[in-house]
Amino acid sequence: MSSVPESLERLEVALTPQERFEEYLQSKGQRQTKPRKFLVEKIFAQHAHFDADELIEKLPRKGEPNYVSSATVYRSLREFVDAGLLNCFQLDGRTVYELDYGYPPHDHLYCTRCRKLIEFRSEELIATRDEAAAKHGFRVSGHRMLVSGVCRECSKNRRKKRKQDLV
Amino acid sequence: MSSVPESLERLEVALTPQERFEEYLQSKGQRQTKPRKFLVEKIFAQHAHFDADELIEKLPRKGEPNYVSSATVYRSLREFVDAGLLNCFQLDGRTVYELDYGYPPHDHLYCTRCRKLIEFRSEELIATRDEAAAKHGFRVSGHRMLVSGVCRECSKNRRKKRKQDLV
DNA sequence: TTGGCTGCAAAGGGTTTGCATCGCA
């Protein structure tokens, strides 16, 4: 639960994440449980990118009420991705999750200085992607794009710092 | 050393990979050694995507001449990336390497059926990327894009299979 | 009541690291 993304508004959706997950579970003959409900609630309470470890740190510790073992956290995160509630991708070797249900598709700018993830949408990117794929007779099902660089704030700070250095 | 990419021709470069690496080592006060030379030779002998494990399988076993320990393979691969000889990215949890020095920048189509990686170039993609980044005051240093889907061959095979199934 | 879910602990896989030795520059 590190970086809160800029931009991107929530979409209108018919079901709450809980309801949507319930539906998914029923369709697969699986069960709604206390840990699962608790995790969905916690995760959708804020819009942020996070990995399993960061999530676990925000949860009750062993012995406290609503404790969830990390095995269950890992198992649940996979369910949530299958169910379309979450998205995940690899970043610096760790698996990063983000809310998917109720949010529009997008890509990320990744600031290598402050490690912030900034979301952005680009219809043109999709068009370009499909065009390139078509040239190879490739049927696209999706993509993952990460743009690395330095964000606005970090550029400013660096500039400020340099000016100070000169004084 | 699994999939040999389609398309993409080699660029003209002034130095051989060996020479280029030599230069890099000298600039950092590091040393050219037998294992390093051997690895550069092996890797640049073919143009393919590979991970550490696949590379190790192609190398001499323990006891044979030119054996290189896997610790050294891992250490060397990182050097090669630093030196600009190789590129690496994450795919299905493993680190995949590809030749960088002497090859033009590109992105990948990834067939989820046969796991083949197809390289493609798109200037428009770069333009679109930079445009999107500019809107956020983001200074781009690079990007990584992976398009998932089904390649031409797998589409054909599947169609053929379906026809057979109907007979 | 039963089959799916949980917590626990142990295993797993890919990669890194500490250390004594080796070998380039």
Add this chain to the structure above:
DNA sequence: TGCGATGCAAACCCTTTGCAGCCAA
């Protein structure tokens, strides 16, 4: 000749898995 590189084995990190007991449907 000194410092960087190597091989070995152990450590590491993140994640998955086997199993006995638990609980939702």
